[in-house]
Amino acid sequence: MNRLEELRGPMPSHPHDARAIAALAANPGCARRALMDAAGVDKDRVARHLGFPAPFGQSQFAITRGNVFEALVKENGCAELLRLLRELLGLPIAQVGYQDVESVGSHLRHSHTRALIDRAAREDDGTAVFYDHPLFSLEIAGHTSYLEPDVVAFQIGGRFRIVEIKSFGLIDGQAEPEKVAAAARQAAVYVLALRTLMADLGHDPERVSHDVVLVCPENFANRPAAALVDVRKQLAVLKRQLARMTRVDRLLEGLPRDLTFDLVPDPDGVPTRPADELAGALRQVPARYAPDCLSTCDMCMFCRDEARCDGSTDLLGRQIRDQLGGVSRMTEALGLAEGTLEPAEGQEEIARLLRLADRLREEALN
Amino acid sequence: MSESLDALERRIAELRAEVRRAVKAKENSLARSLRGDLRRAEKAWDEAITAEEPPPKLREPEASLLPIREQVHQALALLGVPTSAKLIVAVNDAFFSRELRGSQLTSLRRDEERSFRSDPYARPYYLCAALTDRLSPARGLLADSSWAPELRVLGPLSPRVDFLTSTMRIAEHLTRLAEPPMGALRLLSRMAQNIPGAVEGFAPADPATAIRAAGAELEVHRAADTAQRTEVAARVARQLPDVERLFGAATMSTLRGAC
Ligand code: SF4
Numbered sequence: 152m153n154r155l156e157e158l159r160g161p162m163p164s165h166p167h168d169a170r171a172i173a174a175l176a177a178n179p180g181c182a183r184r185a186l187m188d189a190a191g192v193d194k195d196r197v198a199r200h201l202g203f204p205a206p207f208g209q210s211q212f213a214i215t216r217g218n219v220f221e222a223l224v225k226e227n228g229c230a231e232l233l234r235l236l237r238e239l240l241g242l243p244i245a246q247v248g249y250q251d252v253e254s255v256g257s258h259l260r261h262s263h264t265r266a267l268i269d270r271a272a273r274e275d276d277g278t279a280v281f282y283d284h285p286l287f288s289l290e291i292a293g294h295t296s297y298l299e300p301d302v303v304a305f306q307i308g309g310r311f312r313i314v315e316i317k318s319f320g321l322i323d324g325q326a327e328p329e330k331v332a333a334a335a336r337q338a339a340v341y342v343l344a345l346r347t348l349m350a351d352l353g354h355d356p357e358r359v360s361h362d363v364v365l366v367c368p369e370n371f372a373n374r375p376a377a378a379l380v381d382v383r384k385q386l387a388v389l390k391r392q393l394a395r396m397t398r399v400d401r402l403l404e405g406l407p408r409d410l411t412f413d414l415v416p417d418p419d420g421v422p423t424r425p426a427d428e429l430a431g432a433l434r435q436v437p438a439r440y441a442p443d444c445l446s447t448c449d450m451c452m453f454c455r456d457e458a459r460c461d462g463s464t465d466l467l468g469r470q471i472r473d474q475l476g477g478v479s480r481m482t483e484a485l486g487l488a489e490g491t492l493e494p495a496e497g498q499e500e501i502a503r504l505l506r507l508a509d510r511l512r513e514e515a516l517n
Numbered sequence: 518m519s520e521s522l523d524a525l526e527r528r529i530a531e532l533r534a535e536v537r538r539a540v541k542a543k544e545n546s547l548a549r550s551l552r553g554d555l556r557r558a559e560k561a562w563d564e565a566i567t568a569e570e571p572p573p574k575l576r577e578p579e580a581s582l583l584p585i586r587e588q589v590h591q592a593l594a595l596l597g598v599p600t601s602a603k604l605i606v607a608v609n610d611a612f613f614s615r616e617l618r619g620s621q622l623t624s625l626r627r628d629e630e631r632s633f634r635s636d637p638y639a640r641p642y643y644l645c646a647a648l649t650d651r652l653s654p655a656r657g658l659l660a661d662s663s664w665a666p667e668l669r670v671l672g673p674l675s676p677r678v679d680f681l682t683s684t685m686r687i688a689e690h691l692t693r694l695a696e697p698p699m700g701a702l703r704l705l706s707r708m709a710q711n712i713p714g715a716v717e718g719f720a721p722a723d724p725a726t727a728i729r730a731a732g733a734e735l736e737v738h739r740a741a742d743t744a745q746r747t748e749v750a751a752r753v754a755r756q757l758p759d760v761e762r763l764f765g766a767a768t769m770s771t772l773r774g775a776c
Contacts (some may be wrong), residue, residue, distance in 0.1 A: 226603060227683075228676025230711040237713065244713065244737050248673035254649045254656045263651075280673075 154403055155190040155292075160413025162420075164191030167296040172289065173336040174447035175392040176385050182402050183438040184448055189292045189396040192412050194449035200414055200422045201430055203452035206445070217318040221301055224316050224366055224375050229281050229303065232314065235366065235377035242307055246280045253284035260286040261297065265348065271306050272354045280305045287344035292396040300341045311349075313341045314364045321367040321376050331365065331380065333446065338363040339385035361386060402436075410435055440465045441472075475501065525562045532558060585621050588613070589644055589659065596686050598679035599647035599658040599669065611701035612690065626659065630764045637759060645763040647671055650749045652757060654765030662763050670753060672745025674738045681731040681738075684708045684715070688724035688731070697724075 167188065175188065187194055198204055224231050228249040236242040255263045264285040282305065287298045303314045315338040319330045342363065346356035362379045369376035410432055414422035433453070440458040444451040458465045462481040464472045478484045478501060486492030487502040488509040494502035532555040539548035583591075592608045593600060600608075602622040609617050629643045643662040646654035648670045660669045671679075687705050691697045702721055709715035709722040715730035716722040753762055 222603075226601065227680040227708070227711075230677075230680050230708070233677070234711040244734060247677035247738060249676040250673055251649070251656055254653050255651055256653065 155399065158186065158190040158410070158412050159192050160411060160415065162193060162196075162414065162416065164294050165193040166191075166294060167291045169298045169300065169337055169340050170447075172291065172296065172298075172340045172389070173333070175396075176336045176339065176388040177333075177443050177447040178439060178441055179388050179392055181439040181444075181448075183433065183436045183454070184450065185392070185395060186399060186402050186436055187412065187450070189399040189402075190412070191292070191294060196414065196422070197412060197429070197433075198449050198451075198453055200424070201426050201433075201453050203450075203456060205449045205451055207449070213318070217301075220318040220368055220373065220375070221316045223373060225283060225303070229283070231375050232281070232303065232366065232377075235375060236305075236307075236364070239364065239377050239379065240307060242280075246307060248280040249283065250281065251283045252286065260284065261288060265352070268304070268311070268345070268348060269352045269354075271311075272349065272352065272358065280307065287341060287348060289340070289344045289347060291393065292399075298341065298344055304341075304345060309358060311345060311359045312362065312364055313338050313345065313359075314366060315341075315380075316366045316375075319367060320371060321369045321378075323370070324376075326367060329443075329446075334365055335363070335380050335382045336385045336389075338365070338380065339382040339389050342382060342386060343389055406435060442466070442468050478505075522562065522565050525558055525565060529555065529558045529562065583615070585617065586625065586644065588615055588617055589622065589625065590642065590661065593644070593659065593661045595690055596683040597664075597668075598682045598686075599655065599660040599671065599675075600679070600683065601657050602659065604683065605659065607704055608687065608701075611698060611704045614698070614700075622659070626654075626764070630760070633763060634760055643763055645669070646765045648749070648753060648765050650745070652749075652753060652761075652766045666750040666753060666762070667743070667746045670746050670749040672742055672749060674742040675746060678735065678738050678742045680708070681712065681735045684712060685728050685731045685735075688722070688727040691724045692728075 171188070175184075178184065184194075187197070195205065228247070233242065233247060237244075250267060252260050252263050252267065264282065264287065267282055268285075281303045283303050285300065285304055287300065288295050289298060290296075300313070301316055303316075304311050305314065306312075315334050317330070317334050319326060342359055342361060346359045349359055350356045361381060361383045363382055364377050365380045366375050366377045368374065412429065412432055413424065414429070415424040417423050430453070433450075434457070438450075438454045438457065440451075440454040440463065444454060448454075455466070457463075464475050464479055464481055464484060466481075467475075472479075475484055478487065478498065483492065484505060487494055487498065488505035490506060532551060536548055536551045536555060539545075539551055588609050589605055591613065592605045595608060595612065596604070602619045605622065606617050606619055609615050625644055626646060629645060632640065633643055641663070645660050645662045646669075647658040647660045649655050650670070650672055655671055658671075662669075684705070687701065687708065691701055691705060694701075705724065705727060706716060706720075706722040709727045709730070710719075712727070712730050712734060714733070715727045757766055
C-alpha cells in the first residue's frame with residue numbers, strides 16, 4: 152500500500168462516488184485509471200492541473216429537470232412508482248409500505264438503512280416495501296465510499312430490488328442505448344452495495360435481484376414508465392474491477408520506482424508541480440482511451456488528446472478498434488488501405504479488408 | 518346608480534385638479550381641505566361601486582387576504598391527513614383558486630414550533646409535524662395539532678393510506694360542489710390514475726368511482742395501518758414531552774431510545 156500512497160502524494164485519499172465507481176465498469180481495461188483510483192488520486196484535480204478539465208457537470212436545467220421528475224415519481228409515498236410496479240411486476244395491492252430513511256436525520260441514515268434492511272430481511276413481513284433515500288457504503292481499495300442513490304430499494308416476495316430514476320426520455324418504448332447502459336452501470340453499483348450489506352448482516356446476498364427497475368419519463372410527457380434491466384454483466388465487470396484494484400501489484404510492477412502523481416501542493420493545497428512533468432508521469436502508465444471515457448472518466452480530455460496526437464485508432468471507438476485488430480495507428484490503417492504500407496506478418500487479412508473497404512468507398516464516391 | 522358614480526368621478530377629477538392648483542399656488546391650508554374632500558369623494562365612490570357590483574368571487578382578493586397559515590389550515594382540513602407542501606399547494610389552488618408557493622410553506626413549521634414554545638396552547642391549532650415510527654418529524658409533511666394523535670403519526674403503510682384518504686376527500690368535496698372547478702377535477706384524475714380501478718386510462722375521473730376504488734384499496738391496508746399507528750401514538754404519548762409530541766423528537770438520544 153505504501154507504493155500507492157507515494158503515487159498519490161500527501162493529499163488525502165479521494166472518496167469514490169457512485170458515478171466514479173460505475174465508471175470502473177465502463178472501461179475495464181484501462182491501467183491508468185485503475186492505478187489512479189486504487190491510489191485514491193483525485194482525478195478531477197489532476198485533470199484540471201494538466202489543463203484538461205473534464206466537460207462534466209450537468210447543466211442546471213438538466214439537474215432541475217431530473218429532480219422534478221424524481222420528486223414526481225416519489226410523491227405521495229411513491230404513488231406513481233406503485234402503479235408502475237403493480238403493472239410491471241404484479242406487486243400485490245397489500246404491498247405499499249414506505250419509509251423515508253432521511254427522516255431520521257442525515258447522521259443516522261447509514262445505520263438506519265442497515266437496521267431497516269436487516270429487519271425487512273429477517274421478518275419478511277412484506278409491509279415495508281420502499282426505502283427512500285437509503286445510504287449505502289462500499290469498500291473501494293481499502294476506503295469506505297458512501298453512496299447516496301436517487302433510488303429506492305424495495306422488497307417483494309422476499310427479494311430486494313433497486314429502482315433507478317432517470318430523466319432521459321423513453322420514446323415509443325425505446326431509450327438511447329448509451330444512457331441505459333450508463334444507468335445500468337450505476338444501478339449495478341447499488342446492487343453490489345446492497346448485496347454486500349446483506350452478506351454483512353448474515354443474509355443471502357442473492358436476495359438482491361440483478362434485475363433493476365429503470366424509471367423514465369415516457370413520450371415527452373412527464374408520465375413515468377418503467378422497465379426491468381438485467382445488470383448481471385455490469386455487476387461481473389464491476390466486481391472484477393474492484394478485485395483488480397485491491398491487487399494492483401501487477402500494475403505497479405515495471406513502473407519506475409520514483410514514479411508519482413503527486414501534485415506537490417503548497418500549504419494551501421494549490422498544486423505546484425509543473426504540468427508537463429505530471430503529464431510525463433501519467434504517460435508512463437498505459438491508458439486505453441475510448442469515446443465512452445468522455446462521459447465517465449475525469450481524465451478523458453487528457454487521454455483523448457494523447458490518443459489524437461498518437462493517431463490512435465482508439466479514438467474511433469472500441470468496436471472499430473477491435474475490428475481493426477492489431478492495427479493501432481490511424482496512419483497505419485490508412486497506409487494498409489491505400490497500399491502504401493506493406494502488411495506485417497499476421498496483418499494480411501486486415502490489410503485485405505481495408506483495401507476492399509477503400510475500393511468500395513472510392514466506387515461509392517465516383 | 519351609475520349616474521351617481523359618473524357624478525362622483527367627475528367630482529373626483531375636479532378635486533384632483535383643484536388640489537394640484539392649490540399646491541402650485543402654495544395655498545397649503547386650502548390644499549389640505551381639498552385633499553380631505555377628495556378622500557371623502559373617493560370613499561363614496563368605493564362604497565357606491567361595491568354596492569352596485571355583486572360580491573367579488575373568491576378569486577384574486579382572497580389570495581392576499583387570508584394569511585398563509587389559514588390557507589394551509591383549510592387545505593389540511595379538507596384533506597384530513599398529514600400532507601406534503603406540494604399537495605397542499607395543489608389543493609389550495611384547485612379548490613380555492615389561491616396562489617401559494619411551496620417555498621412559502623418551508624418556514625411555517627419552524628415558526629409554529631417557536632410560537633408553541635414561547636406560549637404553549639395559545640392558539641386553537643398549530644401546523645405541526647407528522648411523526649415517524651422513530652418519533653422523528655417526517656420530512657416534508659404538515660399536520661394539524663388538533664387531529665387525534667393516531668392521525669399524526671406514520672407507520673410504513675400510512676403514506677399509502679393517507680394518499681388514498683386524501684384522494685377520497687378530494688372526490689367527496691367535488692361531489693358537494695355545484696360547479697366543480699376544472700383544476701380540482703384534473704387533480705383528482707391525476708391521483709386516481711395511481712389507484713387500481715379508479716379511472717379509465719387518461720379520462721377525467723368520476724368522483725364516485727374514485728371514492729369506491731380508493732375505499733376498496735383502503736380496506737386492504739386499514740387494519741394493519743391502524744394497529745401500527747396506535748402503537749406509535751402510544752409511544753409518543755409515553756416518551757415525548759408536549760412540544761415534541763407536536764413537532765417530533767430531534768435529539769439523537771431520543772432517537773436511539775426509540776429504535
Ligand atoms: S479517460 Fe483515460 S484514464 Fe480514464 S478510463 Fe479513459 S483512458 Fe483510462
